[in-house]
Amino acid sequence: MSVIKSKNKNLIYPGLLWLFIFFLLPLSVILIYAVTAHDLVPGESLKFTFSNFAVIFQKKHYLIILLRSLKISFLTTIFSIIFSYPVAYFLAKRTKFDKVLIVVLMIPFWINYLIRTFAWKLILSENGVLNQLLLWLKVIDEPVRVLYSQTSVLLGLIYMYTPMMVLPLYASLLRIDNSLVEASQDLGASRIRAFFDITFKLSLTGIFAGTLLVFIPALGSFAIPAILGGTDSVMIGNIIENQFSRVGNWNFGSAFTVALAVLSIALVLFYSKIFGLESIYKNKGNT
Amino acid sequence: MKNKGSVILTIYTALFFLYIFVPIIFIFIFAWNSGEGYSLPLKGFTWRWFAELAGDRLAKEAIRNSIIIALSSATISTILATLLSIGLLKGLARRTGAFLILLILPVLMPGLTIGIAALVFFRTINFPPGIPIVIVSHVSISMSYVFLILMGRIEGMPLDLQEASVDLGASWLSSIKDIIFPILMPAAVAGWLFAFMISWNEFIMTYFLIGANMTLPVYIFSQLRFGISPKVNVISVLITLFTLCMIAILLASRKIYNKILMKERR
Numbered sequence: 001m002s003v004i005k006s007k008n009k010n011l012i013y014p015g016l017l018w019l020f021i022f023f024l025l026p027l028s029v030i031l032i033y034a035v036t037a038h039d040l041v042p043g044e045s046l047k048f049t050f051s052n053f054a055v056i057f058q059k060k061h062y063l064i065i066l067l068r069s070l071k072i073s074f075l076t077t078i079f080s081i082i083f084s085y086p087v088a089y090f091l092a093k094r095t096k097f098d099k100v101l102i103v104v105l106m107i108p109f110w111i112n113y114l115i116r117t118f119a120w121k122l123i124l125s126e127n128g129v130l131n132q133l134l135l136w137l138k139v140i141d142e143p144v145r146v147l148y149s150q151t152s153v154l155l156g157l158i159y160m161y162t163p164m165m166v167l168p169l170y171a172s173l174l175r176i177d178n179s180l181v182e183a184s185q186d187l188g189a190s191r192i193r194a195f196f197d198i199t200f201k202l203s204l205t206g207i208f209a210g211t212l213l214v215f216i217p218a219l220g221s222f223a224i225p226a227i228l229g230g231t232d233s234v235m236i237g238n239i240i241e242n243q244f245s246r247v248g249n250w251n252f253g254s255a256f257t258v259a260l261a262v263l264s265i266a267l268v269l270f271y272s273k274i275f276g277l278e279s280i281y282k283n284k285g286n287t
Numbered sequence: 288m289k290n291k292g293s294v295i296l297t298i299y300t301a302l303f304f305l306y307i308f309v310p311i312i313f314i315f316i317f318a319w320n321s322g323e324g325y326s327l328p329l330k331g332f333t334w335r336w337f338a339e340l341a342g343d344r345l346a347k348e349a350i351r352n353s354i355i356i357a358l359s360s361a362t363i364s365t366i367l368a369t370l371l372s373i374g375l376l377k378g379l380a381r382r383t384g385a386f387l388i389l390l391i392l393p394v395l396m397p398g399l400t401i402g403i404a405a406l407v408f409f410r411t412i413n414f415p416p417g418i419p420i421v422i423v424s425h426v427s428i429s430m431s432y433v434f435l436i437l438m439g440r441i442e443g444m445p446l447d448l449q450e451a452s453v454d455l456g457a458s459w460l461s462s463i464k465d466i467i468f469p470i471l472m473p474a475a476v477a478g479w480l481f482a483f484m485i486s487w488n489e490f491i492m493t494y495f496l497i498g499a500n501m502t503l504p505v506y507i508f509s510q511l512r513f514g515i516s517p518k519v520n521v522i523s524v525l526i527t528l529f530t531l532c533m534i535a536i537l538l539a540s541r542k543i544y545n546k547i548l549m550k551e552r553r
Contacts, residue, residue: 003459004446004449004450004453004459004462005377005378005446006378007378007459008373008374008377008378008449008463009374009378009379010374010378011370011371011373011374011378011463012370012371012374012375012378012379012386013374014367014370014371015367015368015370015371015374015430015434016371016386018367018426018427018430019389019390019393019427019430022405022408022423022424022426022427023392023393023401023404023427024389025408026401026404026405026407026408026409027400027404029404029407029408029411030403030404030407030408033407040411083303084303086296086299086300086303087299087300087303089296090296090297090299090300091300094293094296094297101304103534103538104304105304105307107530107531107534108307108308108310108311110484110488110530110533110534111311111523111526111527111530112488112490112503112504112507112523112526113488113490114490114504114507114508114511115314115507115519115522115523115526116310116311116314118314118507118511118519118523119309119310119311119313119314120310121511122313122317123309123310123313129313159306159307159310163307212395213395216395216396216397217397217398219397220396220397220398220399220400221397221399222399222491223490223491223508227511237397237399240399240403241399244403244406244495245495250407253403254403254407257399257400257403257404260397260399260400261396261397261400261404264395264396264397264400265392265396267395268388268391268392268395269388272388
């Protein structure tokens, strides 16, 4: 029997080889770029330096962008949790049509996100639909300027990534046994207390899985701030893009990219340590 | 009290779905609006933007490239992921955890990181940017997604089937070919469609790796930067309709798959 298994085992090599050559090797190459100060030429020895990373923390400009990116991504995550929790709860506990509704929810996800971001640009612009509606309703007297600010970037990111929070939250809420909540209420807990002590605590796995799916892509976003943002909402992704497409300082650009990669890997490892990887796979597999 | 809460929850959910769909509805409306700009009230119905798109060579080239890239990367990644899933879940007994982390990384890591890494890597080995590189990088991420889809199916499949076929005289190769592949086929089809859609929509990696060529998302991005023509809306409408077709095919393939499963269980 183990003959079959050991023969089956050989089937991993093509895919594994692919990942090593085209995924891990490129990541190692930018890691080398990040800790050196010159181009990588075969046969030449490397001179290691941390100056690329030091610049990030020394130049106020970059530090501000780094902190701003973390702030925007953090806010995106918080708002996505707040907005999606009632929806996930409704889908998991209050309806029979949850499977259909989940499919419906995923439809926009498949429509190119540049297009949806562009739609927000139209909605939020100075003579856009939102302003015209508010003017017509006499809520405001003159158009509000939302576009090209941190607010519009935040709105775009929240719109884009909130569905990614709904899915794992829904999956975790679905697994909660209703009798636990009923038991706690029978024992005298108020409905609010029962919610926070039982339902909310048991849905934390979903919240953390969702955080991975929202925080990481938000932090690495580049197109949304490029389309909706202005000068005060430049994010890490835009700096990286600028370094590679215009400035051409690969070592510095790589340092920023490595920082982003390390942060996302750390989050994934941290999550798998606490909750186990299975839960990510299960939540992701549903989509 | 409980009812009132339920009503609020229902209304909230309905509003949420509306919010998710508003931008798309909006895009659709302006694809047929005859005015140049994007302001209300609407100016009237027109097919003008469709005609303009039909005459746009760059757009057509972008669509062609997108299709080539999506077809090739979906096919390669489905083959690799199928082999990988059999090897990992029906071969490797221990230490699958490390492999699972390696496989989830391309899914969770920002596309920007992967794209930049590929850009630097291929420049370092002096391979020019273009369609081949884009295909290769798309495979690296979509392989993980296809693997995730296959994983759910293959875990439920007992090893006994393959063992029985070998006991009855089949060679290992034919046990894979005649027993495992047919079982995995519906999931592999779903995975292929998924990989196709990922590649079709992928922007960030492609943007860095495509060089002087265009794919549809890159074309859209360039249009967004240099002033906005309702042509973009027309493309969006076409993509959306195409996407809905793909989703329908995906769901249908799942349904057929479930039916086959039901028959097997009987």
